[in-house]
Amino acid sequence: MEPVLFCLTANHGNAEFDLLDRISRIPVAEASARIASLEFVRGVVVLSTCNRFEAYLDLDDPLAAPDAIAAEAVVAALAEDSPADAELLRASADTHLGESAVRHLFAVTAGLESMVVGEEEISGQVQRAAQDARVAGTVSGQLDRLFQQAARTSRTVRGAADQSRADRGVARLALDLASARVPDWSRVRVLLVGTGRYAATTITALRARGAGDLRVYSATGRAAMFAAKYGVRAEAALTDALADADVVITCTNRYTVTADDVPSGARLLVVDLGLPRNVEAAVGLLPGVELIDLELLALHAPVPELSGPAHALVGDAAAGFAADAAAAPAIVALRAHVDRLLEAEIARARARGDDGRVEAALRHFAGVLVHGPSERARALAAEGRLEEFTAGQRAVLGIELDATADADDEGTAIA
Numbered sequence: 001m002e003p004v005l006f007c008l009t010a011n012h013g014n015a016e017f018d019l020l021d022r023i024s025r026i027p028v029a030e031a032s033a034r035i036a037s038l039e040f041v042r043g044v045v046v047l048s049t050c051n052r053f054e055a056y057l058d059l060d061d062p063l064a065a066p067d068a069i070a071a072e073a074v075v076a077a078l079a080e081d082s083p084a085d086a087e088l089l090r091a092s093a094d095t096h097l098g099e100s101a102v103r104h105l106f107a108v109t110a111g112l113e114s115m116v117v118g119e120e121e122i123s124g125q126v127q128r129a130a131q132d133a134r135v136a137g138t139v140s141g142q143l144d145r146l147f148q149q150a151a152r153t154s155r156t157v158r159g160a161a162d163q164s165r166a167d168r169g170v171a172r173l174a175l176d177l178a179s180a181r182v183p184d185w186s187r188v189r190v191l192l193v194g195t196g197r198y199a200a201t202t203i204t205a206l207r208a209r210g211a212g213d214l215r216v217y218s219a220t221g222r223a224a225m226f227a228a229k230y231g232v233r234a235e236a237a238l239t240d241a242l243a244d245a246d247v248v249i250t251c252t253n254r255y256t257v258t259a260d261d262v263p264s265g266a267r268l269l270v271v272d273l274g275l276p277r278n279v280e281a282a283v284g285l286l287p288g289v290e291l292i293d294l295e296l297l298a299l300h301a302p303v304p305e306l307s308g309p310a311h312a313l314v315g316d317a318a319a320g321f322a323a324d325a326a327a328a329p330a331i332v333a334l335r336a337h338v339d340r341l342l343e344a345e346i347a348r349a350r351a352r353g354d355d356g357r358v359e360a361a362l363r364h365f366a367g368v369l370v371h372g373p374s375e376r377a378r379a380l381a382a383e384g385r386l387e388e389f390t391a392g393q394r395a396v397l398g399i400e401l402d403a404t405a406d407a408d409d410e411g412t413a414i415a
Contacts, residue, residue, distance in 0.1 A: 004059045005146065006070040007101040009108075010093040011052035012115045017295045019088050023053045025276050026081045028129075029136055031055075034077040036138040041073065043140025045147065047108075047129040049122065050170065050274065051115050051294060053089075056105065058140040067097045102146065103318040109150040110157040112310055115170060115298050121201065123154045146321070153317040157310050171202045173297055174249070174271045175209060181269050181290065182247065185211040191235065191245035192216045194252025195226035198273060202249055203230050217241050219255040239263060247271070250278035259283050323382035330390050331374045333399050342366045 010020060028046045035044045035055065043058040055074045059066050071090070079086035096104045107113050109126045130147035133139035139147075182188055190211050192199050195218045203214060214232040216223050227234035235241035238255075242248065243263040250257060251273045259282040262268065267288040272279040277293065284291030342362060349358040377389045393399040 004061045004063070004066050005098060005101040005142070006057040006059055006067060007054060007096040007104055008057075008071050008074045008093050009052065009054045009096070009104065010089055011054070011113070012294075012298050013113075014094055015053075015089070015092045017051070017293075017298070019085060019092065020051060020053060021276050022082060022085050023078065023089065024048050024050075026078055028132070031074075031077045031081070032133065032136060032138045034080065035073055038073055040069070043133070043143045044138050045130055045133040045143055047126060049125045051298070052108075052113075054108070056101065056143060056146070058142050067095045071095050099318055099322050102321050103314060105146065105150050106153045106314045106317050109154040110310065110314060111154070112157070112314065115173075115294075121170070121198070123151065123158075124197070126154075127151055149317065149321055153314060156317070157313050170294070170297060171198065171251075171273060172205050174273060174292060175202075175205050177292055177297070178247065178269060178271055179209065185209045188246040189213045189244060190215065190247045190249065191241050192232070193238070193248065193250040193255060193257060193278065194218065194274075195220070195222045196252060198251035199226070200230065202251060202273070203232065206249075215241060215245065219252070242266060242268065250274055252278055256280060257283060259286060262286055262289065319382065320378075323378050326386055327374075327377040327381040327389075329401050330377050330386065330393065331370075333401050334373060334377075334393065334397075335370055337397055337399050338366050338370050 010023065012020070028048050032044050032046045035041055035046075035057065040060045040063060041057055042060060045056045047054040047056070057070050057073070059070055063069055071093070075086045075090045078089060104113070105126075109123050111120070111122050114122055127147065130139065130144070134144065179185070185206065188211065190206060190213060192202060192214065193216075195216060199216065206214060214230075215235050216227050216230075216232050217235040217238050218226065219238075223234040223236070226232075238257070238261055242257075242261060243266060245268065247269045248257070249271045255278065256276075257270070257279045259280060262283060265288065266286075268290070270279055270283060270289060270291045272291065272293040274294075279291060279293065281291075283289055284293075345362055346359050349362070373389075377386065380386050380389045390401060393401075
């Protein structure tokens with residue numbers, strides 16, 4: 001049976017931030033394990049970031065209405081932790097099947113579906129999600145190849161559009177908004193709450209704007225180590241640190257700043273980059289405190305301007321992945337045919353006392369022999385002419401494709 005790719009996505013474009021906030025608190029590993037345990041699911045990768053929740057599934061085919069079945073599987077997995085939010089997810093999330101799922105992942109990884117188009121952080125988040133699935137054992141061969149190709153496509157898009165120099169990203173957008181309230185960054189005291197990758201990115205962006213008085217607080221006790229690495233000051237107590245700050249930027253999943261943490265009379269600009277939220281909404285209601293959060297950032301995100309060349313590159317990459325998928329069974333059959341002949345010749349060489357040099361030469365020759373036809377199969381598949389290749393295999397080599405064979409170890413397949 002051929003596998004089918006599926007994606008369910010809830011993001012800043014189709015779901016409320018409060019819903020994304022609550023879903024992001026659901027343990028991803030547990031939800032992934034529940035989905036992966038289903039008989040018709042070959043593999044699953046779950047992506048949970050500050051403004052999107054997505055589940056990518058590798059499904060067995062044939063399934064009647066695979067998109068509906070897969071969507072219900074994801075919703076049911078989340079319902080065990082949050083039934084009400086699962087219902088909201090069912091109503092708001094979008095689904096993609098087959099090549100549409102491939103195209104969506106490539107666009108997401110390239111930053112084309114982000115709240116800030118072209119943001120730099122999402123590619124790493126996607127690859128960490130794939131790596132977590134590899135460690136957990138929930139990723140299939142097809143999903144593994146899909147996410148590897150997504151990373152390559154992202155690099156291609158960024159190189160072509162030169163996005164890496166465009167100063168894009170959620171942290172940078174937040175600082176742009178904050179700059180309207182901060183006329184001179186060199187004269188304010190900035191407190192970072194959190195010591196993860198986002199905190200490091202934010203420090204770079206702050207220094208680019210002239211900020212020099214930077215402090216860091218961590219509820220996990222990592223502030224001193226982080227401060228030594230990045231040349232900032234470590235703070236031991238949050239309330240004391242808030243009393244001595246002008247701007248607070250939160251970027252952690254370990255701690256939530258509450259109204260009780262803020263000293264009476266403090267005048268603060270608070271930027272919450274976290275999801276789940278790092279700052280209670282009540283903090284923004286305190287006298288003298290202004291709160292900028294992801295929901296406000298979404299209202300100020302720039303209109304996507306990369307829809308032309310970048311989306312064309314994504315479309316080409318998705319079509320190429322589909323061509324590789326279609327050609328995979330024929331390529332696997334060709335390799336199996338050549339491997340059988342190769343092993344027979346190697347056995348004869350060994351019987352004649354080969355010291356390994358003949359075997360090495362035979363293996364190299366077999367690889368060269370298969371490479372050209374494999375590339376030709378992919379090219380014909382992209383042109384919709386794969387049947388010409390398989391007919392040639394039957395006529396010349398007597399190779400018949402096994403319709404029930406599983407090509408997951410060698411190729412890819414999508415609906």
